[in-house]
Amino acid sequence: MSSINLTLKIWRQQNSDALGRLETYTLDNVNTDMSFLEMLDVLNEKLTKESKDPVAFDHDCREGICGMCGAIVDGVAHGPEKEVTLCQLHMRHFKDGDSIVIEPFRSRAYPIKKDLLIDRSALDRIIQAGGYVSVNTGGTIDGNAIPISSQKAELAMDAAACIGCGACVASCPNGAAMLFTSAKISQLALLPQGQVERKQRALAMVEQMDKEGFGNCTNAKECEAVCPKGISIRNIARLNREYLLAALTEG
Amino acid sequence: MWFVRLLSSSIGKKLIMAATGLLLVLFLITHAAGNATIFMSSDVFQSYADELHSHPLIVLVFSFSLLLIFLCHIVAGLYLFFENRKVSHSRYEVTTRVVKNSFASETMPYTGLIVLLFLFVHIFGFTFSPKDVQISVTVKELLGNFFYALFYIFAFVALTIHLSHGFWSMLQTFGINHPRYNTLISRLTLGIPLFFLLIFGGVALYFMTGLGAHY
Numbered sequence A: 001m002s003s004i005n006l007t008l009k010i011w012r013q014q015n016s017d018a019l020g021r022l023e024t025y026t027l028d029n030v031n032t033d034m035s036f037l038e039m040l041d042v043l044n045e046k047l048t049k050e051s052k053d054p055v056a057f058d059h060d061c062r063e064g065i066c067g068m069c070g071a072i073v074d075g076v077a078h079g080p081e082k083e084v085t086l087c088q089l090h091m092r093h094f095k096d097g098d099s100i101v102i103e104p105f106r107s108r109a110y111p112i113k114k115d116l117l118i119d120r121s122a123l124d125r126i127i128q129a130g131g132y133v134s135v136n137t138g139g140t141i142d143g144n145a146i147p148i149s150s151q152k153a154e155l156a157m158d159a160a161a162c163i164g165c166g167a168c169v170a171s172c173p174n175g176a177a178m179l180f181t182s183a184k185i186s187q188l189a190l191l192p193q194g195q196v197e198r199k200q201r202a203l204a205m206v207e208q209m210d211k212e213g214f215g216n217c218t219n220a221k222e223c224e225a226v227c228p229k230g231i232s233i234r235n236i237a238r239l240n241r242e243y244l245l246a247a248l249t250e251g
Numbered sequence B: 001m002w003f004v005r006l007l008s009s010s011i012g013k014k015l016i017m018a019a020t021g022l023l024l025v026l027f028l029i030t031h032a033a034g035n036a037t038i039f040m041s042s043d044v045f046q047s048y049a050d051e052l053h054s055h056p057l058i059v060l061v062f063s064f065s066l067l068l069i070f071l072c073h074i075v076a077g078l079y080l081f082f083e084n085r086k087v088s089h090s091r092y093e094v095t096t097r098v099v100k101n102s103f104a105s106e107t108m109p110y111t112g113l114i115v116l117l118f119l120f121v122h123i124f125g126f127t128f129s130p131k132d133v134q135i136s137v138t139v140k141e142l143l144g145n146f147f148y149a150l151f152y153i154f155a156f157v158a159l160t161i162h163l164s165h166g167f168w169s170m171l172q173t174f175g176i177n178h179p180r181y182n183t184l185i186s187r188l189t190l191g192i193p194l195f196f197l198l199i200f201g202g203v204a205l206y207f208m209t210g211l212g213a214h215y
Ligand code: HEM
Pocket: A217, A218, A219, B014, B015, B017, B018, B019, B020, B021, B022, B024, B025, B028, B073, B074, B077, B078, B080, B081, B108, B109, B111, B112, B113, B115, B116, B162, B163, B165, B166, B167, B169, B170, B171, B173
């Protein structure tokens, strides 16, 4: 076990209406086996003891599956490691004496609630617009009653790995939500269960996405590069196809 | 109705960019083929130009379609550019781009505008050139000027950069992205712009260096 001393520059903002700014904190003897969030916990303990306001940040599972955590660390969503969430990023990836800038995920569609805490409900509303399958409930059907090829199942599973953390939007130079929306559309469009509402879904979810004020994709690929779940922009190509087909035949 | 929906949506506008971009690329291929006759001789080039202009209706229809395509591409491109400008590039204190080689994708509107500037110069120089001078002579005269040719080459480099992102981006917008074809696509995304640079830039270089003095 080793420990490092850090200088942290963290975005502090009282509420959505207040002006925010970067505050500098020093944190000594940070155990390198800690996760990034645990490091923030230690900072918050220190701040609390000094009767200062602790840094507000979102988190839940802390095992990289819920999608609650996330911040921009030195300009990169979820920090410098590939395919990990902030809660799974460990302090061993930092060096003694490092200065780390921590900012909230930003987008026109993500109001900041406090410090690093943001309102990502715009993503939920995209799902509500059509990211579901309507079923008439009855008895549980047999597991393999609907045959699905393993290739389709794998692709759908890859898309379903999206945890909705919103890092794609935060790191897109245009603030587009295409990777998120494309994953949510793909996971259903690939499966037989998703066929009935397929076209309506594509139209409704894209319409909601545009309404929320997300930007326009310019295929900059930044989303794919920071996605903690490695969601491929192949899904965005699929979304474009789904949308074109739906617009031409349903619109 | 579907048309209005398409136009008003973000993906629809991208599709306009991609469709007009494809048509422009197709036009460039025919244009490059025509211009390549310059390398054969001034007579071959002149007879190609004469043949083309012996069908004024075709030239007229193609010119106006091309104008329309360009206008759609430019208007949609600028619209998207200004929309996306609302997302401030300085929204973070520190911004680190993870994607390497993002130069072409970041500069699409600028390389596009250089091409547009070139178009004005090009059309002014050649389309509206004096009718009593043969086009093969005009080409030699204008491109024989060092700085005129240099500007041409500069514009072709901008076009090459534009397409080095644009060609791939266009296919992605059309929904064409498959592991089986992605290697081919990335080769074409490099090869097609370089092909244009070779032919168009080659013509400019041909006269600039004096190699084409007696073509
Ligand atoms: C012969 C000339 C041109 C060709 C062959 C061409 C081709 C292309 C292609 C294939 C794309 C990719 C479309 C996509 O991303 O789906 C593109 C994008 C773009 N073009 Fe052009 N273009 C030309 C001229 C221009 C001009 C004159 C402008 C003027 C402003 C321009 C501005 C743009 C912009 C801004 C984009 C990016 C749009 C986006 O990513 O959302 N282009 N172009």
